[in-house]
Amino acid sequence: MTHPLKILVPDAHLRDLDVERGVSGDRLDYLVFDETDPAAIPDEAWRSCDAILVWHRMRITPEVVAKLDRCRLIVRVGVGFDNVDSAACRARGIPVSNVPNYGTSEVADHALAMLLHLVRGLGSYEARLKADLAAGFLAEDVPVVRRIRGATFGAIGMGRIGTAIMRRAAAFDMTVIYVDPYLPEGHELGLGIERVKTLPELLSRSDVVSVHVPLSEKTRNLIGKPELAAMKPGGILLNIARGGLVDVGAVHDALKSGHLAAAGLDVLPKEPPVPPPPLIAAWQAEEPWLAGRLVVTPHAAFYSEAGYRDMRTFSAEILLDFLFEGRLRNNVNPGWDAKAS
Structure with missing residues (x-):
């Protein structure tokens, strides 16, 4: 039996992730936190995850990237990705994607x-x-x-x-x-x-x-x-x-x-x-x-129920496409695969 891949969500706004689970079914296992400080997440969670879904409240710093022993993809649940050190991810060989087609x-x-x-x-x-x-x-x-x-x-x-x-x-x-x-x-x-x-x-x-x-x-x-x-x-x-x-x-x-x-x-x-x-x-x-x-207004321009659902749906689809089909969408740190080429 194939075990589901581990997806770390360090700063989820909603802990149930019903939308994401509805897209991925039993292929992905979400480990969900609602934190803003990377130190509040156990090291083992960073080291063992197969991918990360990150919102805008958690910073993925070079120190965090150094812990990502298994991580194959980071998806920023939104458009802006300045909270993810894309250069550090590139050096580590980890692609970063965003979700530009919602809201x-x-x-x-x-x-x-x-x-x-x-x-x-x-x-x-x-x-x-x-x-x-x-x-x-x-x-x-x-x-x-x-x-x-x-x-x-x-x-x-x-x-x-x-x-x-x-x-x-x-x-x-x-x-x-x-x-x-x-x-x-x-x-x-x-x-x-x-x-x-x-x-x-x-x-x-x-x-x-x-x-x-x-x-x-x-x-x-x-x-x-x-x-x-x-x-x-x-x-x-x-x-x-x-x-x-x-x-x-x-x-x-x-x-x-x-x-x-x-x-x-x-x-x-x-x-x-x-x-x-x-x-x-x-x-x-x-x-x-x-x-x-x-x-x-409180960083709310993106928000509507329909837009929120789109953002979360597309994030889960990006994970599935890369982790199971090798198709990378909306990559924002080109050159991440330079070591492999």
Whole structure:
């Protein structure tokens, strides 16, 4: 009798893994933890697992990779894989895969929802009415509220999510421009929108700037004090990608100075943001200068029941395809097999 392969799940959000087990049946045996510190997982679990399903709360460091005596594959249950040291995995001969084909529409919807929440003053109007139904029944004198038809939406990155957001922004009659040095020449012709050559040009022309790139050492703090200063006065910043892409201290200063009109953040450099940085502390305290100008959500742009199920289903399918058929999907650390070739 063939024993099921051991799959370590070090930081599961849901311990039952009913979706994953429904896909893999009795071929995989899941060892499930809900931890954020690798030291909380017994060494034997790391050393004996045949593969790993990791969410975004556990860091797979070089020290962890050194313990992976049997591991044949690491699947990041999601799109971003900056919590997995892919270079260490490559050196160890372990492929890393992600799940890029879930939640795209949810993330794009979330970005536009944040923008509409800000430019239509929904938070301000709701707060006014809750405080006083009579005196608060007023449309005027709300921060940020403006017409977005004809405004310029600048997208940093035009992959799957960038493209989905672009389509939605265009549907609101916004002019869309984008910058993406990693896409081939002529890519913009297929989209029918303008591509600019540099980030400074995009920042200087955009009324709304939205970030859709992976997090790496090269992109960390991609939007900081100089970039915010380069934006048009009264601009709006959206980040639904990775928290480390944006310097939230610089965002605090740009909002407080009035140069930046508003921001929408679904992701933060530290999650949960405890203790809170000044921007989040001011938002929590509902400081008057920030009222109606910042919307924050808890790394939730990806989420819907359908998207969640897709993410977990596809993760289990990626495991099965590689472990039983040798077919590697969505690999993000090419060269992992160099020693074998």
